[in-house]
Amino acid sequence: MVRLLAITPCAGLLPLDVGNVSLREVVVDRMVSVAPFVGQEKAVSAALKDQIGVGLAPKNRAMAKGGAGVQWFGHGIWLVRGQVALEGLAAVTDQSDAWAVIRIQGAAVEDVLARLVPIDLRAEGFKKGHTARTMLGHMSVAITRVGGQAFEIMAMRSMAGTLVHELEVAMRGVAARSNF
């Protein structure tokens, strides 16, 4: 009998600690994209609330409850962590293995991301639960603030190596400058 081994997107790349910033993989068991059909957003939101306890998040926001979560993921599309059934209401696509999800945390985390991300992620404007589709280097990513000094970043799984590399270089740069 062949036994298949599940390998996470960042297997062999993480964990990583540089200076006061740490990089960890977030393993998501079940994740789907939900794109409500025209005019069905309210119905989808109600159905999600019934099934996993969280409805559709507003634009640029992510909401979580228990192990489930709903994250705005672009124009007319949301990413849902949890098991959902939305037959006839939305286009639902399994994304469980499609994304590399990492958590970056530490005192200098905003300085690290400022080297790579073209939008303002400072806490004054980008609070806990805020999410953005933007770029990290040349890569398209989703960035969510999950704590005072912590962000979750999602990139396509095929880009996991680049994501970790870009962040590691930025982390080393920030750490080096803090010694002056």
Next chain:
Amino acid sequence: MRLTCPNCGERDRREFYYYGDAIALRRPAPDAVPEAWDDYLHNRKNPAGDTTDLWFHEAGCGAWLVVDRNTVTHAVHGATLAEKAKR
């Protein structure tokens, strides 16, 4: 140059892909005269001044936008979602 995406707010130009004149939203009827199709496909004005273009928020929310801007002053007057733009 910065564009204000109706979903994401003000974003850097590098997040967007440029498509061209927003005439692409005004597709002629299938039985329209060949001249109408010629205009739709090929003939473009090259205005010095206000222009209306289509942009795709490629590295952002993935929405198509209609952007009003001025090619002389480089001012960007605003952006609306293509799905809500007047056709």
